[in-house]
Amino acid sequence: MREEDLDWTIYHRIPETDGITAGDLAAATGFEHGAVMASLERLERYLLIRRSGETVRHLSIQESLIECQCRYTNDMPFVIENGVIRAKRREE
Secondary structure, eight states: OOHHHHHHHHHHHSOSSSOEEHHHHHHHHOOOHHHHHHHHHHHHHTTSEEEETTEEEEOOHHHHHHHHHHHHOTTOSEEEETTEEEEOOTTO
């Protein structure tokens, strides 16, 4: 299976309103835990999901856009780290 197909399947198994664990995703999809974890890493890198401990949840469109802007705009006065917004230090 291509990575894109795996990611699509995993993404659509994450509930819209609640989070789910990687273990539950593996059980629900029948994919190996390692494949699910690799997919979740890609989805997080693509700013589609957020992992918090064992729980995975969708990012809203607004959250995804803000994360994208923070990641790719160098002159932003703040950063988001682990879901926390903080002012940039001058050397950042």
